[in-house]
Amino acid sequence: MEKKRPGRKKKLLNDPDTLNKIIALGSQGLTSGQIARCLGVSWSTIDRRRKENAEIEEAIKKGEALGVEKISNALMTSARDGNVTAQIFYLKNRAPDQWADRQEMNHNLDLAGILSNANSRILDVRPDEPTEQLNLQDARERTNESVRTNAQEGQDEHNEQSDGASS
Numbered sequence: 001m002e003k004k005r006p007g008r009k010k011k012l013l014n015d016p017d018t019l020n021k022i023i024a025l026g027s028q029g030l031t032s033g034q035i036a037r038c039l040g041v042s043w044s045t046i047d048r049r050r051k052e053n054a055e056i057e058e059a060i061k062k063g064e065a066l067g068v069e070k071i072s073n074a075l076m077t078s079a080r081d082g083n084v085t086a087q088i089f090y091l092k093n094r095a096p097d098q099w100a101d102r103q104e105m106n107h108n109l110d111l112a113g114i115l116s117n118a119n120s121r122i123l124d125v126r127p128d129e130p131t132e133q134l135n136l137q138d139a140r141e142r143t144n145e146s147v148r149t150n151a152q153e154g155q156d157e158h159n160e161q162s163d164g165a166s167s
Contacts, residue, residue: 013041013056014056019055019056019059022035022059022063023062023066024063025038026064026066026067027066029071030063032050035063075089075090
């Protein structure tokens with residue numbers, strides 16, 4: 001009696017029928033993992049066998065190429081028949097320099113200069129006074145004082161206009 005080996009029976013993947021099935025599945029856009037599931041084997045089996053057997057690798061590549069060819073032909077036919085979306089897709093992918101949605105722009109910012117300029121403007125709020133660095137409380141007091149002064153000046157102008165109108 002013949003002794004049985006443990007595990008599943010080894011499935012042949014390089015016979016002509018299986019190779020044709022691999023080509024057909026690949027031409028439909030299936031990945032190697034999906035092809036493996038359709039054949040009833042694991043991805044690792046397909047991966048191992050394609051490394052061991054050039055026929056399997058060639059069948060997978062041929063299937064992928066046939067699938068790309070079918071879609072390319074359909075896209076070109078759609079574009080020629082006036083499908084604007086197909087035309088745009090084709091142009092964006094075949095001539096991206098002229099038809100890309102985004103154009104790259106490079107900007108160089110001198111952040112140190114910008115911050116230095118902003119800092120000098122903050123410190124030069126009152127040019128008649130010596131430049132000093134204000135703490136937060138002093139800055140609040142000066143801001144409030146400035147707001148009160150502007151409000152008082154506005155009220156004075158309003159009163160002057162009102163007095164002139166009533167005379």
